[in-house]
Amino acid sequence: MSVLLDVKNLQTHFISKKQTVKAVDGIDISIKKGETVALVGESGSGKSMTSLSIMQLVPSPGGEIVGGEVNFNGRDLLKLKEKEMRKVRGNEISMIFQEPMTSLNPVLTIGEQITEVLRYHKKMSKEQARRRAVELLKLVGFSRAEEMLKDYPHRLSGGMRQRVMIAMAMSCDPKLLIADEPTTALDVTIQAQILEFMKNLTHQFETAILLITHDLGVVSEVADHVVVMYAGQVVETSDVERLFDEPKHPYTQGLLNSIPAIEGEIERLQSIKGNVPLPDEMPAGCRFAPRCPKVFDKCLTSNPELIPQEQGRKVRCYLYEEGEDAV
Amino acid sequence: MLSYILRRIIMAVPILIGISILTFSVMHLAPGSPTSMLLAPDIGPEVRIAFEERYGLNDPIPVQYVKWMGAMIQGDMGYSLVRVGMPVSEMIMNRLPNTLILMGASTIIAIVISIPLGIISARRQYTVTDYSVTFGSFVGIATPNFWIGLLLIMWLSVNLGWFPSGGTHTLNEPFSILDRLHHLFLPALVLATADMAGLTRYSRSSMLEVIRQDYMRTARAKGFTENTVIYKHGLRNGLIPIITIFGLMLPSFFAGSVVVERIFAWPGIGDLLITSVFQRDYPVIMGITMISAVLVVLGNLLADIAYAIFDPRIEY
Structure with missing residues (x-):
C-alpha cells in the first residue's frame, strides 16, 4: 500500500518572551492508505499538538510550526498557501475531537453543521447536501435521521454528538481522519459503539485514521500501527501485535504494565513513577531517564536517536544499541 | 412562545x-x-x-x-399644573415620537459601531488595535454626555457649521428626510457614546470567550475561512449575552436622553421632564416616569424574547 501521510521531523514550538516550549520536537509518523495508526502517550506528551500541526490549526499567536515536512498525498502541506490548505481541511483530512459536548456549535442545527461542509467543499446544492446528510446520519446509526437535521446539539447525548461529529468528518470522503481522543469523554459501552462506527466507515471508504489516545485498550482494538510519544518525541514505533507482545522502550513497558488485567492474579497495579517533565525542565540526556527503572549512566548525558529494530520497529533507547542485549 | x-x-x-x-x-x-x-x-x-x-x-x-x-x-394622566387645562397624556404623546426617534437612531449607531469594534478588538487581542479600542472605550465611559455634546456643538456646529446645533428640523421649511437626519445625527451620536463604550467592552469579552470554544476549532477544521468561522459560528453565540446587556442599557438611554435633549433643544420627553421638574409640574413628572418605566420593561421583554430566539437552548 502506498504511503498517504508522511510526517518528517515535525517541530512545533510555543514561543513567548520568557521561553520556548518545544511541544512537538521532531516527530516522524507514516500512515498508509486505509491504515489506522495510533498515537499514544500521557497528557502533555504533545499528541494533540502533533495532530493540530498536521492540520495547521496550532493556536496562534504563540504556537508555531518551526520545521519539518507534512507530506500528504504527494505534497508538503506546510508549503501550501493558507487558501490551498483550507481545501484540505474538512475535505481531504478531517478531524474529530475529544469533547463531543462542546465541539458542536450550540446555536446551529445538526443539519446546518453537516450540510455546510458539503456545500463548501463539494459545492452541493441545498437539497443534495441535505440528502447526503441524511445518508451520513443513517450510516452512524440514526434511524430518524430526517428529523434530526432540525435538532440542536443540546438535545443529544455525548455519544450521539460524537456520532454526529463522525458523520460530519466523513461527509466529504476524507482520505485521512484524525481522531483526537474520540472516546475519552464517553462511557465504556458508548466507546465501543463509536469505535465500531469509526472502523466500519473507514473500512467502507478506505479512510486512514490517525487515532490519538492514551487508552491502550482502544489501541489494541482498532490500530494497525502504534507510535508512542513521550515529551514531544517519538520513543517507539511498532505494529500493534508486536508492541503488545514485546514492548521495547521502558516507557511503553510501563504503560502496558499500568493496565489492570481482568484475568490472572490480583496484584498491585504498576504505575510509572513521576510525571512528564515540564518543558522548561527537560532532562539533559534521555527525556525518560528520571522515571526510567532501567536507567544507566549514558542515559543521563545524551538523548538516544530512534534505533531501528527488526520488522521495521524503532525505539529510542540505549538498551537496544548495537552490542547491547535486549531486555 | x-x-x-x-x-x-x-x-x-x-x-x-x-x-x-x-x-x-x-x-x-x-x-x-x-x-x-x-x-x-x-x-x-x-x-x-x-x-x-x-x-x-x-x-x-x-x-x-x-x-x-x-x-x-384608562390613559388619563391628569392635567398639567403649569399649562392649565393641558392633559398630561397629550403633552407626552406630542413629545414621545421625537424621543423614540432619537433613541432608535442612537441604538443603531451604538450597534453598528460597537459590535464590530468589539469583534475586531477580540480577534486582535493584545495588539495595538485592541489597546486603542480599549483606551477609546474607557475615555467614552469616563466622559459625560453633556460635555461631549457641548464640545461637538462648539466644534461641528458653531466653528465648522456642518451640523445644526439643535432642534429636529429647519423651521419654516417643508418636510424633508435629509433635513431631519441632518438634525438627528449629532444628538443621536452623543446619546450613543456612553453606551457605545460599554457595548464595545462587552462585545469584546463575549467574543473572546467564544473564540476559545471547541466548536470554533471544529469550524476551522472544516476548512472555512477565518471570517466564516467568526461571523457564522462565533457571532451568533457571542451576541447572546449582548442582547441581555442591551436590555439593561435601556434605562441609561432614558437618563442620557434627558441631558442630550436639553443640550440639543430636542423636543422629546426628556426635555419635557426637565422643564416639568423645574416648574414642579407633578402630574407631568409622574406621567413621564410611568411611561419611561413601561418602555424600559417593554424593552427588557423584547430582549428576553430575542434571547429565546437566538439561543435554541432556552426553553420557553
Missing part, C-alpha cells in the same frame, strides 16, 4: 405597580402642592379647603393613589 410572552407580560405587572407606588410617594414627599401652584397666595382658607375637597386633595394618600392609578390605567 406565545405563553412565554404572556407569562413575561404578567410578570411585568407587579414591577410597574411597584414603580408607580414609588413615584407617587416620592412626589408627595416633595415640597409644593397643587394648591400652592394653582391658587393665588392671598386666597382665603375656606376657598383652599373647598378646592382641596373638590379635587380630593385631602383624601388619605393611599386613596389618592388608587384614584390616580385607576385613571392612569
Whole structure:
C-alpha cells in the first residue's frame, strides 16, 4: 500500500518572551492508505499538538510550526498557501475531537453543521447536501435521521454528538481522519459503539485514521500501527501485535504494565513513577531517564536517536544499541 | 412562545405597580402642592379647603393613589399644573415620537459601531488595535454626555457649521428626510457614546470567550475561512449575552436622553421632564416616569424574547 501521510521531523514550538516550549520536537509518523495508526502517550506528551500541526490549526499567536515536512498525498502541506490548505481541511483530512459536548456549535442545527461542509467543499446544492446528510446520519446509526437535521446539539447525548461529529468528518470522503481522543469523554459501552462506527466507515471508504489516545485498550482494538510519544518525541514505533507482545522502550513497558488485567492474579497495579517533565525542565540526556527503572549512566548525558529494530520497529533507547542485549 | 410572552407580560405587572407606588410617594414627599401652584397666595382658607375637597386633595394618600392609578390605567394622566387645562397624556404623546426617534437612531449607531469594534478588538487581542479600542472605550465611559455634546456643538456646529446645533428640523421649511437626519445625527451620536463604550467592552469579552470554544476549532477544521468561522459560528453565540446587556442599557438611554435633549433643544420627553421638574409640574413628572418605566420593561421583554430566539437552548 502506498504511503498517504508522511510526517518528517515535525517541530512545533510555543514561543513567548520568557521561553520556548518545544511541544512537538521532531516527530516522524507514516500512515498508509486505509491504515489506522495510533498515537499514544500521557497528557502533555504533545499528541494533540502533533495532530493540530498536521492540520495547521496550532493556536496562534504563540504556537508555531518551526520545521519539518507534512507530506500528504504527494505534497508538503506546510508549503501550501493558507487558501490551498483550507481545501484540505474538512475535505481531504478531517478531524474529530475529544469533547463531543462542546465541539458542536450550540446555536446551529445538526443539519446546518453537516450540510455546510458539503456545500463548501463539494459545492452541493441545498437539497443534495441535505440528502447526503441524511445518508451520513443513517450510516452512524440514526434511524430518524430526517428529523434530526432540525435538532440542536443540546438535545443529544455525548455519544450521539460524537456520532454526529463522525458523520460530519466523513461527509466529504476524507482520505485521512484524525481522531483526537474520540472516546475519552464517553462511557465504556458508548466507546465501543463509536469505535465500531469509526472502523466500519473507514473500512467502507478506505479512510486512514490517525487515532490519538492514551487508552491502550482502544489501541489494541482498532490500530494497525502504534507510535508512542513521550515529551514531544517519538520513543517507539511498532505494529500493534508486536508492541503488545514485546514492548521495547521502558516507557511503553510501563504503560502496558499500568493496565489492570481482568484475568490472572490480583496484584498491585504498576504505575510509572513521576510525571512528564515540564518543558522548561527537560532532562539533559534521555527525556525518560528520571522515571526510567532501567536507567544507566549514558542515559543521563545524551538523548538516544530512534534505533531501528527488526520488522521495521524503532525505539529510542540505549538498551537496544548495537552490542547491547535486549531486555 | 406565545405563553412565554404572556407569562413575561404578567410578570411585568407587579414591577410597574411597584414603580408607580414609588413615584407617587416620592412626589408627595416633595415640597409644593397643587394648591400652592394653582391658587393665588392671598386666597382665603375656606376657598383652599373647598378646592382641596373638590379635587380630593385631602383624601388619605393611599386613596389618592388608587384614584390616580385607576385613571392612569384608562390613559388619563391628569392635567398639567403649569399649562392649565393641558392633559398630561397629550403633552407626552406630542413629545414621545421625537424621543423614540432619537433613541432608535442612537441604538443603531451604538450597534453598528460597537459590535464590530468589539469583534475586531477580540480577534486582535493584545495588539495595538485592541489597546486603542480599549483606551477609546474607557475615555467614552469616563466622559459625560453633556460635555461631549457641548464640545461637538462648539466644534461641528458653531466653528465648522456642518451640523445644526439643535432642534429636529429647519423651521419654516417643508418636510424633508435629509433635513431631519441632518438634525438627528449629532444628538443621536452623543446619546450613543456612553453606551457605545460599554457595548464595545462587552462585545469584546463575549467574543473572546467564544473564540476559545471547541466548536470554533471544529469550524476551522472544516476548512472555512477565518471570517466564516467568526461571523457564522462565533457571532451568533457571542451576541447572546449582548442582547441581555442591551436590555439593561435601556434605562441609561432614558437618563442620557434627558441631558442630550436639553443640550440639543430636542423636543422629546426628556426635555419635557426637565422643564416639568423645574416648574414642579407633578402630574407631568409622574406621567413621564410611568411611561419611561413601561418602555424600559417593554424593552427588557423584547430582549428576553430575542434571547429565546437566538439561543435554541432556552426553553420557553
